[in-house]
Amino acid sequence: MIVRKLKLNIRIFVPVLSGFLLCATSAQAMHISEGILPWNWAILWFGVAMPFAAYGLYELKKKSSCDLSYKPLVGLMAAVVFIISCMPVPVPTAGTCSHPCGTAISGILLGPAISVLITAAALLIQALFLAHGGLSTWGADIVSMGVVGSFTGYFVFRVLRAIRINMSAAAFMAGLLADWATYLATSAELALGIKGGSPFLPLFYKIMLAFIPTQLPLGILEGAMTAGMVVLLYKKRPDLLVKMGVLKPTEVTI
Amino acid sequence: MRKQKSEAGSWKKRWRAMIALACVFLPLLYSSAAKAVEKWSGVDESVVEKYAQEQGREAREPFINTNQGDLLLFVFLLAGTIGGFAAGYFWREIVERKDQGGSRVG
Numbered sequence: 001m002i003v004r005k006l007k008l009n010i011r012i013f014v015p016v017l018s019g020f021l022l023c024a025t026s027a028q029a030m031h032i033s034e035g036i037l038p039w040n041w042a043i044l045w046f047g048v049a050m051p052f053a054a055y056g057l058y059e060l061k062k063k064s065s066c067d068l069s070y071k072p073l074v075g076l077m078a079a080v081v082f083i084i085s086c087m088p089v090p091v092p093t094a095g096t097c098s099h100p101c102g103t104a105i106s107g108i109l110l111g112p113a114i115s116v117l118i119t120a121a122a123l124l125i126q127a128l129f130l131a132h133g134g135l136s137t138w139g140a141d142i143v144s145m146g147v148v149g150s151f152t153g154y155f156v157f158r159v160l161r162a163i164r165i166n167m168s169a170a171a172f173m174a175g176l177l178a179d180w181a182t183y184l185a186t187s188a189e190l191a192l193g194i195k196g197g198s199p200f201l202p203l204f205y206k207i208m209l210a211f212i213p214t215q216l217p218l219g220i221l222e223g224a225m226t227a228g229m230v231v232l233l234y235k236k237r238p239d240l241l242v243k244m245g246v247l248k249p250t251e252v253t254i
Numbered sequence: 255m256r257k258q259k260s261e262a263g264s265w266k267k268r269w270r271a272m273i274a275l276a277c278v279f280l281p282l283l284y285s286s287a288a289k290a291v292e293k294w295s296g297v298d299e300s301v302v303e304k305y306a307q308e309q310g311r312e313a314r315e316p317f318i319n320t321n322q323g324d325l326l327l328f329v330f331l332l333a334g335t336i337g338g339f340a341a342g343y344f345w346r347e348i349v350e351r352k353d354q355g356g357s358r359v360g
Contacts, residue, residue, distance in 0.1 A: 031298065032298075033298055033302060033303060033306075033313035033314075034313060034316050035312065035314025036306045036311055036312075036313055072348050073348060075340060076340075076341055076348060079338075080341055082333070083337040083338065086333065086334075090294045095293060096295055096297055097294045097295065128317070128318055129318060129320060129333070130326070130329055130330060131319065131320050131321040131326060134313075134314070134316060135317055136314075193311075195309065211297060214301075215297075237349065
């Protein structure tokens, strides 16, 4: 029985992972590119991001020393965030490409602080080797994708679960809103950084509106992916979801 | 009767797996076709860099510039391979641990 289940898992996962591998293509990112932000803004966003990443590191050390099953989940989520955030998805309604972020699912499962840490690591590798984002804009990208995405996903999921919304619906909304919030934050960072002498709000609205045709459908995709992953883990390892505080023990049946 | 039911169940599983695969691969085929006509620029170009340029700010070359010909494709393929294998490895770790008698809460 166990062998059959494993075979089924491998049969499904090998092609899905191969699908991810086939996604390898040139960078088409939402990350703010190298050199776009002036140094004062780049340093400010770096300063905002670092305490979150440092707290994430502290949390990771604390939790992984108490629970051995935590490390594989962190490893899985780090790989998922890395792959998803460099996977360009074409949006026919806009004629452009962009990518989901994956921070909602990591925020829900690992907590927002550790999610910020793994996002920072993924963004650093992308900035260094994949011409995807930049080192000077690393802090700003961590804030928009890591901090805003992870915390939005985490809180939306928790609030919806607290008011007894179905788990998959809550995960869907968490993914959707985390994606949109990430791009809202990117618009704000970009407008603040490039506005020069012009007023902030008109430029912010202009950038935000330009993101909408691409991110509106991509947010829905991100919501579906988040819900799918939470449901998959619920089917395979409900005990893990209980351990991570995603579900209450009373909600799990054998 | 039971045999018929279990066969129907396995077909259902196969269909679900096939639909999942189609969902993964069809957008990929579509994306490569889209790229072939150079139409589908990323939002970094169509939004971020466009508005930055309008405001007088240009994107700089990355510190390690892998965006040269097919080098970027190779680096992405390498990153995707490592990421994909890591995800698969950790997924198996998580699922096998349960199958080997990891505690379940009830």
